[in-house]
Amino acid sequence: MSTTATRGAVIPAGTLTFTSAGQGVTTATAVGAHLGARIVRLDVVRIAAGRTWALSRAAHEENVMVVFAGPGTAASGAHTREVTRGDAVYSPTGDTLGMTAAGTDVTVYLWRSRLLPGRRPGAAPARFSRLWNTDTQLTGFTGTGQAPASRRTAPMNFLFWPGTGSPQLCLHCGCMQAGEYFNVHVHPDSEEAFIVFEGTGQLHLDGEWIDAAPGDVLFAPPGVPHGTRHPATDPAAPRFATCGGPTPFDPVLYQRAGLSTEVK
Template sequence: MSTRTARGCVIKAGEMEFRPLDGCRVATAVGPHLGARIVRLDVVEVPAGSVWRPSSSPREENVVVVFGGSGSAASGTARRPVGRADTVYAPTGDPYELSADAGDDLTAYVWNTELRPERAPGTDPRRFSRLWNEETQLKGFTGTGQAETSARTATMNFLFWPGTGSPQLCLHCGFMQPGEYFNVHVHPESEEAFIAFEGKGQLHLDGEWYDAAPGDVLFAPPGVPHGTRHPDEDPTAPRFATCGGPTPFDPVLYQRAGVPTDVR
């Protein structure tokens, strides 16, 4: 059952409401209906052999995570085959497109924001990556003091972030082995929207823990505590992975990782 409060929500994948749009199906998981003012998170289902080609504004950024199926994706004039766990970044003003293979539906989660006037696009942004890209990571995150912390900390991959040319949106992937936490924290000026991508675990929102399965979504407004954990103590249990990020990006995460916060 989805949980919605004035201070955020956890939305179960099976309770999202889809609508037909341009030959595809779209559900807005996070948006103005939840009080989100900075970020929107849509779930897009592209039928086999079809194309999702949304319109975009000159100040719009998009990040795509392929949740299931296979096909190809375009960002601006660049195109690449994609499958589960592949990711796409469409810089400000550049269109993106998702095409599903002839024999396979494609499902994607899409983060969208309008670039704020004081922020400038990157000079040569990365357009494609994968959730399991380990080139830049945050380890040993101790949270920001809103809840008791665990020393058994998760690892977070940075996929799209200031170091890859993203001025406002970001995409991170946190993966937890049994017993590990991404400790509770807040983003003072950012809205957080992320999904459970793989395995089963729990999501923290404003003092409570909620069971989560793949496709579930968490939304936390600025200043609301949130985090994740893998509560299973069986060392053979599958890992729990989440992906998403605060919008605008929170420089604290990169400072904790010891990497620059400047947009390249």
């Protein structure tokens, strides 16, 4: 793990420490107060086949969950849906969030954040999406000037964001083919937490490129440069996909895409 109190961290999946939460559920906190995070927390939850995990209702907490492995049934408040790897679930403040594993174990990554003053969820926020949803994208992102920008830019899918009714947490997915980048950038007021969802590539953190594999996590505090790239030279190499986002959402990303930052 590469980390300092102000620099952030890249956390390999194999270094996470899981503890029992009872009833066939184990959890690990990848990003939290131990890394200096004050706005966002990122947990990993493993649910044994046939068991149910539920997050208690939090009056002021917003949650986003991504299914990393296994099929099951997800619940966001009173809304339920069958889900599998690559599906994403949003739970607005005041609602519960849960998952029941089907015939095999399920692993989910869970972003948690208490709403900052003045933030309110949309009237009818979207609750379910999928990482590969290309309905709303940012393309041609040149970064924010902390490192030379590549012209070979990967698209970023916006899944949960102000346009879907999320006032603070967001979920984006970057899908990189060989040689593509999501250029180095900073968020002045946001903490960034994202994971490698599939493939192998590299994560940039504060001037260093670090090899990364599925399940690895990046945490960047406000003002710390970060980005991603797929350094493979073979055009047939499998894609490198990451997902997560800055908390609170960074309006610059939506402005670059020509989108409103109003919470709908």
